[in-house]
Amino acid sequence: MRYLLSAPHMSGKEQEYIKEVFKSNFIAPLGEFVDKFEDSIKQYTKSKNALALNSGTAALHLALRVSGVKEGDIVLASSFTFIASVAPIRYLKAKPVFIDCDETYGIDPSLLKKAINESEKKPKALILTHLYGNSAKMKEIINLCKENDIVLIEDAAEALGSFYDKKSLGTFGTFGVYSFNGNKIITTSGGGMLVSDDEKALQKARFYSTQAREKCLHYEHLDYGYNYRLSNVLGAIGVAQMEILEERVKKKRQIYEWYKEFLDGYLNFFDELANSRSNRWLSTATIDFSEKDLFKFEKKEYASAVDVKINPKIQKIIKDLKDNDIESRPMWKAMHLQKVFEGELAYLNSNSQGFFENGICLPSSTVMQKDDVKLVSEIIIKSIG
Template sequence: MKFFLSPPHMSGKELDYIKEVFESNYIAPLGEFVNRFEESIKAYTKTPNALALNSATAALHLALRVAGVKQNDTVLASSCTFIASVAPIKYLGAKPIFIDCDESLNLDVNLLKLALKTSPKKPKALILTHLYGNASKIDEILQICKENDLILIEDAAEALGSFYKGKALGTFGEFGVYSFNGNKIITTSGGGMLISPDKTKLEKARFYSTQARENCLHYEHLDYGYNYRLSNVLGAIGVAQMEVLEERVLKKRQIYEWYVEFLGDELSFVPELDDERANRWLSVAFLGLDKNELFAYEKKDFCVQKKIALDPKISRLIEDLKNLGIESRPLWKAMHMQKVFEGESAYLNGNSELFFSKGICLPSATAMSKDDVKEISTLILKSLRA
């Protein structure tokens, strides 16, 4: 049997809803199911405004533009993340300032303060990633943003179904973003959602997402926009997936606990924050991680990069699992380590490099049983002990 990292898991209702779409012939962008999908996100997250889009990357792009980010502006961003979290900064001709992570894999609050204190130009916004569905220290970060007049954009692409103090991740900032890519906790095959408490800003994003067409009989344009809306077909899939979201979250959390049970003596795991309910989108583990190595850089060296490579034991484990039909992968390689962002500003403490070196993302499919996780864990231990 082959085990994938995080494959789609259909509820069984998707085809019924897609059939309704085809019967209505509203298969192009917009339609009843796009509206229903937005309403389901609003109901689940308790956000007042939602905009269904063709990707979370598009949602971040729109959020930045509506936030007023322009060419040569600076935008703070989590460095330990996937490139789609920060690429939209470049779309607008702005410059990223990368912030390293703390022990939770998420943005380091002290480095954020340092960046705001020492950056030669006042940053316009912060893109905060909740990595692998785990909450950032959002209370502190939100306060810092308020004190510094900094627009907070939550990259909750991996964190739908995660809550902090009973509040959905993605709903703390001026904008929040979710992803429905094929590997996410629920999927529309491809898609995203932009949310905001500010109706005016959300409607501006909606305007841009449909080519910035003015409200005229003909096609009139006073500004430029994008073709970013979600199709009604994919909206139908999203409606069906939202009906099982909570089941998927509970199963992801169970899978994580099973890995801790079977591998906790050999590998280490990232605990939740107090008052957090993480969706555990991917179960992430570490081999030989010495917590004394965290925060390795002295303050005077906060812009130094060690360029740590992937641990050979992790490389071998990933290859061994691949040969057995089991998909796994390293953690995200931080953005400040990527050639494409060479020369960009970064405030570092060494953590994301260390986590990349020692970490592995384990198969987290919600269709797996406890016996499946035990089998995978047994093979992991066999590889590590070989």
């Protein structure tokens, strides 16, 4: 058996709903199941509005554009993230300012405050990533955004099913974004969702997502838009997947606890933030890096492609797992360490570099059973020696 990092896991209802789509011949664009998918997201997250799109990246792009971000504007962003979280800043020719993380993997509020206070002009927006399904310190971050009139955009691509203070991640900011890529906690094979309580803003995003076509008999355009909407076929898959979301969250959390049970004393696991629930999309851990290693320093510098090296112990674990047909990988390499963002301003505390050098993402597919996790753990223990 091959163990994947986070494999798709169908509910069994997907083909039934897809069959309905084909029977109606309403394959695309849009359709009944896209509406149902949006409704299911609204019901689950308690967001007032939802817009189904072809990717989470498209949702972030629309959120920035509707927020009024233009060329030269400053957009604050998580550095410890996947590039899709921040690439849309470049689409609009705005300037990213990267903020390092704390023990939640989310933005460090003290560095965020420093970045805002030292900014050459008022930042327009903040893209906050909830990494691996974990909640950032929302109370402090929300207050800073409100005090400084900064649009908060939550990248909750990995965090559907995660909560802070009993409220869905992705629903605290003006906009929230979810992803349904093949490896996410639920999947439509590819797709995303933009949510907001601001109906006017969401309608503007909807307008841009369908080529900015005016309400005329013919195709009239006063502005440009994009072909960003989700198909009815994928909407049908999404409806079926939403029906078992809570089951998937429960299983992901169980897998995480099994790893902690088997690997205690070998790897370091970071607890979820108090008053939150992580969906534990991926089980992550570190070696030679624990809470005592956090916050070594705070500094402001410019992003550069630093030659950071992954801990040889992590490299060996990944190789040994691969030799046994088990997928794993390092944690994300922070954006301020990427060549593509060289020269951009960054506020750092060394945490994201520490997580990258010493962290590992463990196989977390929801088909795994306790014996599977035990097998993976035994290989890791043997690899560590």
